Amino acid sequence: MVVNVKKLVKRYDDLIALDHLSFSVKEGEVFGLLGPNGSGKTTAINCILSLLKYDKGEIEIFNKPMSPTAYDIKRDIGIVMQNVAVYEELTVYENIDYFCGLYINDKILRKDYVEDAIKFVGLEDYKKFTPKKLSGGLLRRLNIACGIAHKPKLIILDEPTVAVDPQSRNKILEGIEEMNRQGATVIYTSHYMEEVEQICSRILIIDKGKAVATGTKEELKEMITLGEKITIEAYGVPEKSINSLRDLPNISSVEYKESILKIKALKGKNNLESVLEFIKNENIQFANIYSELPTLNDVFLEITGKELRD
Amino acid sequence: MPVYKLCIKIFKKNISTLLIYFFIFLLFSAIMATSASNTQKELEDFSYIKTDIAFINEEESVLVEGLKAELSKVANFIELPDETEALQDALFFGRVKYILRVPEGFTGSFMDRQNVNLEKTIVPASASSAYIDLLVNKYLNTAKIYVQNMEGISQGELVRYLERDLSEEGHVDILAGPENSASSYSSIYFNYMVYPLLSILIYGMSALLISFNNTDIKKRVNCSPLSNTAINIQFSLANLTYAFVVWGLMVAFCLLVDSNNINSSTFYYVLNSFIFTICGTGLAFLIGSLAKGTQAVTALTNVVVLGSCFISGVFVPTELLGSVTLRIGSFTPSYWYVNANNQIARLTQFNFDTLKPVFSDMAVVMLFAAAFFSLAMVIRKERRYS
Numbered sequence: 001m002v003v004n005v006k007k008l009v010k011r012y013d014d015l016i017a018l019d020h021l022s023f024s025v026k027e028g029e030v031f032g033l034l035g036p037n038g039s040g041k042t043t044a045i046n047c048i049l050s051l052l053k054y055d056k057g058e059i060e061i062f063n064k065p066m067s068p069t070a071y072d073i074k075r076d077i078g079i080v081m082q083n084v085a086v087y088e089e090l091t092v093y094e095n096i097d098y099f100c101g102l103y104i105n106d107k108i109l110r111k112d113y114v115e116d117a118i119k120f121v122g123l124e125d126y127k128k129f130t131p132k133k134l135s136g137g138l139l140r141r142l143n144i145a146c147g148i149a150h151k152p153k154l155i156i157l158d159e160p161t162v163a164v165d166p167q168s169r170n171k172i173l174e175g176i177e178e179m180n181r182q183g184a185t186v187i188y189t190s191h192y193m194e195e196v197e198q199i200c201s202r203i204l205i206i207d208k209g210k211a212v213a214t215g216t217k218e219e220l221k222e223m224i225t226l227g228e229k230i231t232i233e234a235y236g237v238p239e240k241s242i243n244s245l246r247d248l249p250n251i252s253s254v255e256y257k258e259s260i261l262k263i264k265a266l267k268g269k270n271n272l273e274s275v276l277e278f279i280k281n282e283n284i285q286f287a288n289i290y291s292e293l294p295t296l297n298d299v300f301l302e303i304t305g306k307e308l309r310d
Numbered sequence: 311m312p313v314y315k316l317c318i319k320i321f322k323k324n325i326s327t328l329l330i331y332f333f334i335f336l337l338f339s340a341i342m343a344t345s346a347s348n349t350q351k352e353l354e355d356f357s358y359i360k361t362d363i364a365f366i367n368e369e370e371s372v373l374v375e376g377l378k379a380e381l382s383k384v385a386n387f388i389e390l391p392d393e394t395e396a397l398q399d400a401l402f403f404g405r406v407k408y409i410l411r412v413p414e415g416f417t418g419s420f421m422d423r424q425n426v427n428l429e430k431t432i433v434p435a436s437a438s439s440a441y442i443d444l445l446v447n448k449y450l451n452t453a454k455i456y457v458q459n460m461e462g463i464s465q466g467e468l469v470r471y472l473e474r475d476l477s478e479e480g481h482v483d484i485l486a487g488p489e490n491s492a493s494s495y496s497s498i499y500f501n502y503m504v505y506p507l508l509s510i511l512i513y514g515m516s517a518l519l520i521s522f523n524n525t526d527i528k529k530r531v532n533c534s535p536l537s538n539t540a541i542n543i544q545f546s547l548a549n550l551t552y553a554f555v556v557w558g559l560m561v562a563f564c565l566l567v568d569s570n571n572i573n574s575s576t577f578y579y580v581l582n583s584f585i586f587t588i589c590g591t592g593l594a595f596l597i598g599s600l601a602k603g604t605q606a607v608t609a610l611t612n613v614v615v616l617g618s619c620f621i622s623g624v625f626v627p628t629e630l631l632g633s634v635t636l637r638i639g640s641f642t643p644s645y646w647y648v649n650a651n652n653q654i655a656r657l658t659q660f661n662f663d664t665l666k667p668v669f670s671d672m673a674v675v676m677l678f679a680a681a682f683f684s685l686a687m688v689i690r691k692e693r694r695y696s
Contacts, residue, residue, distance in 0.1 A: 049533050071535040079533045085526030087316070089323040089517075101312040102534035146530070 001063065002027050002154055002185045003048065008057035010043055010209070017043045018054065019209040025187055025202075030180050032200030033189040034296060036306075040209035041189040042082060045158050048187075049079060061154065075103060078152030078184075082159045084143045086131050092142055093118070093127040096149050103150035117149035120175060137168025144172060148179060155179060156187045161195060173199055193296035203296070207304050217296065224302040225252065226294045227267035230275055234261045234286040241282045248274055261286075313531075313541050317518055317548030324517050328510050328556075335506035336563060361438040363408040364390045364400065371417035373453065376469035380449050380476060381410075385442060401433055408432050408439045410446065420450075421465065423457055449476065495568045497655040500579045503560055504624045504644045507587065508615045510556050511594040515549055516607040519598030549591060557587040578654045578668060585672045585679075586647045592682030593643075599686045618642035628652065643678035646671045 003025040010018040018040050025031040033041045046052035048059055050068040059066045061073045086095045096114045104110040118124055121141035131139055140160060148155055157176065161169045177199055180186050190196050196203055197217050205212040205220070213220055227250070237256055246254045250268040254261070265271035272291050279286060300306075321328075363385045367374055378387075388406050390396055400406045411429040419426040428446065432439035452475055456468050521527065522545065531541065561580055565572060597614065601607045619625050621635050622645035628636060639645040650671035657664055 046529075049529075051529055051532055068532075069537070071537065074533060075535040077533060079530060081526050081529055083526045085524065085530045087320070087521055087527065089320045089521065090316075094319065098312060098316050099530065099534075101315075102531065102536050 035206035080147035100149035313544035372465035589679035
């Protein structure tokens with residue numbers, strides 16, 4: 001195991017930020033920590049990195065207990081925090097060189113590493129720029145380069161795409177996948193389920209400091225009863241037809257509002273087909289129709305009773 | 311030493327602001343240097359000047375001629391008509407500073423040991439007329455001693471004796487004298503140094519502390535394999551390097567400009583400024599720990615540095631400050647630093663007894679330094695745990 005967290009408890013007076021949180025991260029994984037704002041993701045990361053004292057629990061990294069003085073463990077960890085942490089006075093190159101220098105003493109090797117990091121995040125044209133002259137997206141890329149320049153075995157990224165434009169966001173996500181392909185184990189925290197779904201091989205859903213569910217995205221989706229969401233743009237659907245629709249096999253809920261018919265179906269075969277047949281038999285006029293598989297938001301909604309972005 | 315190198319790099323990045331302070335101070339000190347050297351030159355160029363006097367002699371005698379010859383060493387005789395109005399005009403318009411009249415029968419009465427007086431008209435409160443008075447009195451009092459003790463002495467003999475006696479000059483050896491004065495360049499320079507030294511230290515170190523206090527950067531550094539001790543040592547070393555480079559440059563400039571007047575005092579000025587630099591480093595550390603942005607640093611620096619300079623005798627000599635102001639000023643380290651400087655300036659001998667008050671002032675400055683460092687540590691610790 002690269003990271004092993006056992007029954008972690010962190011309290012802030014009466015508030016329990018982490019409530020017996022346990023999880024483990026295997027080598028080569030992109031492990032996603034998904035949860036709404038305030039769910040305890042950053043607190044968990046801070047505890048893992050020994051930046052925060054915790055009340056109970058055990059944390060092991062690379063099979064060794066983690067502590068503030070575990071410098072041999074820290075040497076192999078790269079950290080990209082939620083907020084950009086760079087020196088305003090230094091240029092892009094100097095910033096990366098400094099943070100890389102905290103890990104790598106060899107000047108020649110460090111120079112290569114810094115150049116690699118700059119290339120990796122696509123900041124070749126901005127080497128001599130100070131952070132003030134960079135856009136939000138470029139700043140985030142610099143933030144990432146500072147965290148990964150020393151080529152760590154474990155990379156922890158705490159919501160690195162907050163307030164980032166789509167172009168930079170894609171670049172960042174592609175970068176994380178590339179780092180993983182190169183052998184790094186990644187822990188990625190986010191409240192954006194699409195990102196987690198896109199890049200994470202295993203996901204832990206966390207809410208109020210508790211682990212709600214864990215597994216691959218497919219496994220998580222298997223945990224819930226929702227099988228399919230069917231949305232139909234339909235006109236003048238009578239109440240009687242809506243009630244009849246609810247009585248169809250596998251249909252769990254039907255909502256009709258402003259000419260949009262939203263149908264949730266349980267796991268099963270031919271759900272869309274039976275709905276379409278029903279609409280045809282009832283002579284309901286419709287324009288668009290589409291079907292979606294459940295998302296992580298649906299998983300979260302079914303388990304906790306609230307949306308991820310609440 | 312990545313942290314040390316980073317600190318030096320950040321100092322270098324802020325060098326333009328710091329250089330502005332430095333050069334303004336150098337310009338200011340150059341003006342002070344010119345002013346101080348002019349005063350010194352005036353003192354070195356001292357020469358006797360003769361006072362213009364009118365000597366109206368109503369009788370001819372050897373004694374009076376002797377007096378006139380003696381006076382001629384310090385006075386120019388201006389010929390004036392013996393008329394009241396002309397004499398008064400000459401005094402009023404400054405043609406003469408002193409009018410001495412020898413009345414008829416003066417010599418006879420003097421030689422007969424009678425009490426006689428010369429008549430004088432002078433410009434009131436004139437230093438030169440007081441000096442002429444002294445000479446006339448010295449001549450006649452010496453003559454009186456001879457007349458009273460050598461019966462039947464002739465005027466010729468008397469004048470010869472007087473010439474011989476009055477030509478004697480006392481020789482003075484100054485065994486201990488002030489090597490410099492409170493108005494010397496070094497003394498003024500080291501007092502004024504408080505302002506730029508503190509400003510440059512605070513601006514430079516605060517910029518660094520603000521960057522280092524950034525929570526996110528701190529987190530990132532704390533995640534690295536560099537120990538806290540190593541970080542703190544490198545950080546402190548960089549700050550000390552900066553402080554002593556600034557101090558060294560300022561002292562070197564003074565020694566360069568005032569190289570002709572380097573003496574024992576200079577050593578103590580340098581020592582005093584070194585101790586003050588340690589205290590200034592503590593103050594900068596405290597302000598850097600308190601302030602959360604560069605604007606706050608500017609505000610705090612203006613209040614703390616400018617304020618203390620005004621009330622502690624840096625900008626205005628302590629002699630001109632009121633007792634209440636000085637009492638308030640004594641709560642600032644610059645007051646004790648300036649006090650020590652002023653005492654060094656007044657010293658003529660340098661031994662433990664004479665230097666005791668200077669060392670006491672230096673000790674007070676060190677106490678301030680300890681207080682500043684301790685307070686900064688407490689604040690930093692509080693912030694770390696909060």
